[in-house]
Amino acid sequence: MVELVDVPVPEGPGAPGWDEFVAFTEIENATQVAVYGTADVAITAERWLPQFRDPEQEVLFIAARDGDEVVGRIAVTRTHEAPEAGFVELQVRPGKQHRGVGTALADRLDGLAAELGLAKLITYVPSAPGPDAGRLVAPTGAGSVSRQDRGTRFLLARGWRLEQVERGSRLPLPADGDRLSALRADAERHAVGYRVLTWVGVTPAALRAAMAELNERMSTDIPTAGLEEPPETWDAERVLEYETRQTAEHALLVSAAEHIATGRLAGVTRIWLPHGAGAGQQGTTVVRGEDRGHRLGLLLKVANLEALDERFPGRPSVVTWNAEENHHMLRVNEAIGFVPMGYDGAWRKDLP
Incomplete structure (x- = not known):
């Protein structure tokens, strides 16, 4: 029983x-x-x-x-x-x-x-x-x-x-280096005035407040359809606590786009990597609304994958999940070489 x-x-x-x-x-x-x-x-x-x-x-x-x-x-x-x-x-x-x-x-x-x-x-x-x-x-x-x-x-x-x-999509590793190089060159032609910052581990102290703002954008900008998922509130302290807790069991590889003229972070992407040799998981990629139209999402993903090949070789793949209506990000993933592996249904139940 x-x-x-x-x-x-x-x-x-x-x-x-x-x-x-x-x-x-x-x-x-x-x-x-x-x-x-x-x-x-x-x-x-x-x-x-x-x-x-x-x-x-x-x-x-x-x-x-x-x-x-x-x-x-x-x-x-x-x-x-x-x-x-x-x-x-x-x-x-x-x-x-x-x-x-x-x-x-x-x-x-x-x-x-x-x-x-x-x-x-x-x-x-x-x-x-x-x-x-x-x-x-x-x-x-x-x-x-x-x-x-x-x-x-x-x-x-x-x-x-x-x-x-x-x-759900999967990118077998190592990724096609020639493809990534061509995509990066194309993205950089549209991303004049920005530069890519890449690091491993928790966000540097000077960037945590800016990362908190981007995390809040992540909670509101990604498509959630009729789920009405709640927005999140972040500050520098929460960024440090979250990343410290997560990196106890994962390596964290981050690439961010900096707007050179103002010094603000315009976008960010992350890959979480288990200690050892397991597959990486692509975290949410977000670009501020005022900085869109410069192919920063593509630039950041490619830069992070190039860093992955250099700093964490031997991983089998990177896996990721995106809403089917998020056509832009799915096109970016497909251009990089991600292939579909399955689907999740997102369900809601209203209660009395």
């Missing part, structure tokens, strides 16, 4: 809740790899934990146990900036479906949302490929998920609605 158990967010390996968190990671990896078809999307528990240790948010974990085995899990995250919205991860271990585990977890989620007074829930669910006929198209008109997918059927039956589709 399945038992649902509240689990603390572990402080680190070996702390209370760690064994369950390792099981959560196994479930996450099995789900992701099954859909995307590559182990490059897998993550270790040590690398994943900092995401849930952010002091700007509250996280609740629930494990579904069948005897000694964790067969499913819930994570509900809400930020201090928008406590009425819950970001949800609900998964059942592959091979353990059709036993009522998902229904039990979803029922508990609905009860928990009511207890917390949440107004809406948001979740991102990878969608397995399916037939073209009868696909569910996002309200944006860009992207779709298969109605035959188990996750799609489950979410629709529980009152969720699809709001957006994100494309």
Whole structure:
């Protein structure tokens, strides 16, 4: 019989809740790899934990146990900036479906949302490929998920609605050096008056206030369709805390565009790299509205990939996710050599 158990967010390996968190990671990896078809999307528990240790948010974990085995899990995250919205991860271990585990977890989620007074829930669910006929198209008109997918059927039956589709893309490494050189030369012809700054690790102290402004832009400028994801508030102290916590388990490779005449940061891109030899994950790329039209997004991505080849050779790939309606960034990725590997459905559920 399945038992649902509240689990603390572990402080680190070996702390209370760690064994369950390792099981959560196994479930996450099995789900992701099954859909995307590559182990490059897998993550270790040590690398994943900092995401849930952010002091700007509250996280609740629930494990579904069948005897000694964790067969499913819930994570509900809400930020201090928008406590009425819950970001949800609900998964059942592959091979353990059709036993009522998902229904039990979803029922508990609905009860928990009511207890917390949440107004809406948001979740991102990878969608397995399916037939073209009868696909569910996002309200944006860009992207779709298969109605035959188990996750799609489950979410629709529980009152969720699809709001957006994100494309997962992968760039095999090493990237084509000649292609990157040509793209950089083209971008630099349009980026007169700007220069690229590249570093590894936390943002230098003199640039943290400017990075805080760009992080706020990231939370409002990327397309979120009808999800209405909350804006974020950043300052230099939060930038340092976030990057310090994340770089305990990742190397951080950053390229930023500086407007030479004013010294302001016009845009930034990041790649997170696990310590060791795993795949990199492309973070959000953002350019200030007043600095757009100079191909800075392309310039920054190419510069960061060139630095990746020089400073972190031997990685298998870089993976990234973008909204299907973000046509500009998808074209940039395609020009660099990223190829689609799968799709995420972004879903929303409004609560009484």
